[in-house]
Amino acid sequence: LIDEKRLLGALDELAGIGAIDGGGCARLALTDEDKAGRDLLVGWMKAAGLDVRIDAIGNVIGVRAGSENLAPVMTGSHIDTVRTGGRYDGNYGVLAGLEVVRALNDAKRTTRRPIAVAFFTNEEGARFQPDMMGSLVYAGGLGLNEAYAATDKDGVAVGDELRRIGYLGAAKPGALKPHAFVELHIEQGPILDEEKVQIGVVESVQGISWTEYTVTGVSNHAGTTPMRLRRDAGYLAASVNVFVRGLAHEMGGNQVGTVGALSLRPNLINVVPNRAVFTVDLRNTDEAKLKEAEARVAAHIAEVAAAERVEVEAKVLARFEPVIFEAGLVDRVERHAGALSLTTQRMPSGAGHDAQMMQRICPTAMIFVPSVAGLSHNVKEHTEAADLLAGAQVLANLMLELASE
Amino acid sequence: LIDEKRLLGALDELAGIGAIDGGGCARLALTDEDKAGRDLLVGWMKAAGLDVRIDAIGNVIGVRAGSENLAPVMTGSHIDTVRTGGRYDGNYGVLAGLEVVRALNDAKRTTRRPIAVAFFTNEEGARFQPDMMGSLVYAGGLGLNEAYAATDKDGVAVGDELRRIGYLGAAKPGALKPHAFVELHIEQGPILDEEKVQIGVVESVQGISWTEYTVTGVSNHAGTTPMRLRRDAGYLAASVNVFVRGLAHEMGGNQVGTVGALSLRPNLINVVPNRAVFTVDLRNTDEAKLKEAEARVAAHIAEVAAAERVEVEAKVLARFEPVIFEAGLVDRVERHAGALSLTTQRMPSGAGHDAQMMQRICPTAMIFVPSVAGLSHNVKEHTEAADLLAGAQVLANLMLELASE
Numbered sequence A, B: 001l002i003d004e005k006r007l008l009g010a011l012d013e014l015a016g017i018g019a020i021d022g023g024g025c026a027r028l029a030l031t032d033e034d035k036a037g038r039d040l041l042v043g044w045m046k047a048a049g050l051d052v053r054i055d056a057i058g059n060v061i062g063v064r065a066g067s068e069n070l071a072p073v074m075t076g077s078h079i080d081t082v083r084t085g086g087r088y089d090g091n092y093g094v095l096a097g098l099e100v101v102r103a104l105n106d107a108k109r110t111t112r113r114p115i116a117v118a119f120f121t122n123e124e125g126a127r128f129q130p131d132m133m134g135s136l137v138y139a140g141g142l143g144l145n146e147a148y149a150a151t152d153k154d155g156v157a158v159g160d161e162l163r164r165i166g167y168l169g170a171a172k173p174g175a176l177k178p179h180a181f182v183e184l185h186i187e188q189g190p191i192l193d194e195e196k197v198q199i200g201v202v203e204s205v206q207g208i209s210w211t212e213y214t215v216t217g218v219s220n221h222a223g224t225t226p227m228r229l230r231r232d233a234g235y236l237a238a239s240v241n242v243f244v245r246g247l248a249h250e251m252g253g254n255q256v257g258t259v260g261a262l263s264l265r266p267n268l269i270n271v272v273p274n275r276a277v278f279t280v281d282l283r284n285t286d287e288a289k290l291k292e293a294e295a296r297v298a299a300h301i302a303e304v305a306a307a308e309r310v311e312v313e314a315k316v317l318a319r320f321e322p323v324i325f326e327a328g329l330v331d332r333v334e335r336h337a338g339a340l341s342l343t344t345q346r347m348p349s350g351a352g353h354d355a356q357m358m359q360r361i362c363p364t365a366m367i368f369v370p371s372v373a374g375l376s377h378n379v380k381e382h383t384e385a386a387d388l389l390a391g392a393q394v395l396a397n398l399m400l401e402l403a404s405e
């Protein structure tokens, strides 16, 4: 069914919007580049005969009518990227969904249930927090006004940006309740690539804990201030980074921890920093373990803050418990991959995905394809064409089955 | 001799240029604010009858003729500040020198030797490295072309900025070789304030080692990348900060170490940083110990870089060995303070100063006054008026003695 060339061509064309050195993309949510990407997708959806609905958080859903007016089978993902992102993360799932529609059109096939292809607003969370914002609102987990009020680091709000780029739509988020939701995505991690497996059967998504810390110390002269008198905001930030690394190693399993963002003030070579703002990203498939990691980071911060005599303010930017996908639907992913003679492996997802929010309102599952060398959120993110094709074929067959029931 | 009100008034007026919240100053070297401060000082010098000479690195020297055409007795410091600096650092020494001249004018006193008041370009090193740039060029330790080529973080060069603000003068740096140089400065550290001593008799300046490190790792997804596969540039930077703290504690004595500046790329919550640029400032009064500290930091970086599989480039931004001031002149500082019934303490300087460069070409000494709570490079930097007056009196008496011989 799937036209490999057309799928790759669409990926190429979308990757041209916000293209950056090294083959990657910078299409942060609700920027001009995101708008250009959205416009391209909406054009394609309309050209494919889809009924396009834009909701009040900017989610875009294109619906292909079924022979009966039933709940649709939905697929989709996101087209926003991080600042130095790849071309597959999110985009692949959306364009594979579009390819399924285009292929059905070519084959002049009508399904019993409608088929819907969606892309959700601000999945990455790189510009606005929380991540998975559009799907979270869609699933009823976040109110519109709260979402509108989220601001980027320059104080620009989601609501204003949605209006500015023309994607504050009229539809009520969640109005269309799917029969099932299936998201196809690159793994973004190394497991399938290392094990040479073609399809990842995603059983769950690990819990995500994002906190931003603002540390206030006292700026002072780097040459004259004895170590015992320092109240160094940057030192606390550094000690947390090192602590998080040690904690992840000690806890083992799939516990990961990252300090990805940090800025110092005044940020000068000979001045003890009086302010540090930094983030901690903690994840675990096990909620109890994730809570343990959070508690231990908090205890470390309290201890160092007291010794260093600095003030620390913590702000939770996102907190999602681990999510288990619908067991029956997960089995079907495995079955369809097997029917195509593809090798499979059951696995949790390390990244957050829109699917984890959709699981709140309908049976949901995910299909992973390998990421070369496990690279993602990197301009060199890559998946082989054969794997892109295989994933889209599994998606198509599963959607057709779901749409016939 | 000294007019306290006039001295405090001049400090107030200069502090009005580049004033920032909290009572501090932002007059980074060769900015518009620095130009405005320079213009104010040059006006005051001319009004006080000084012969003002601007040299090719932007040092400004005002000379008051003596009864004989001998080498002058010189005092001075700098008027540039860090980004969130105080109002006394540097400025106090320059304005106290001007006050000595004004007081001699009022008293219609002529000295045997000429008296010179100088302010040197870019002492702070906050915008351009190395620090003490103007006095270093003056003393022959750095060539003009090398100094002109130094750039700030936006790539703007010293030579271009000197021309732009009109302070690329005609005089040859170092043309005027002083009989002696005495710099009056706030301590910028806690010792005099803690010990309730009025005058610090500065015997030496500790060695300064500034290095900027650029770390290249691999950006990757914070949720999907197992700890063992990370090549996290930010982690290396953090580990150096923590290591430097531990090293300073372990080495003890007056070893200090600071990571004051750090920036990450892409600097996003859910992306492992692929680039970190950070600085390390190490200081010790003992050159052998400073070398040991440098070697141990380098060894730590090599070890972590290998384990993390990141590349590290090191760039030395400044490196000055400890400096011992002229013993005879140091004794005289102590004697003059004693004659005014001021309490004294001999001490090294923790900060770098223009005087340490002048010691290369003439007998040099420094006078310190207390900094309340040891705060400096901080908008709350403060010295009590009585201490400001006392320091200026010691300076005046010492200069008069030197100018009469």
Ligand SMILES: NC(=O)NCCC(=O)O
Pocket: A089, A123, A124, A125, A131, A132, A188, A350, A351, A352, A353, B221, B222, B223, B270
């Ligand atoms: N898939 C993906 O990269 N989502 C962004 C949110 C996260 O950091 O997991």
Ligand SMILES: NC(=O)NCCC(=O)O
Pocket: A221, A222, A223, A270, B089, B123, B124, B125, B131, B132, B188, B350, B351, B352, B353
């Ligand atoms: N006095 C002073 O703050 N100098 C700046 C250079 C240094 O960091 O020591």
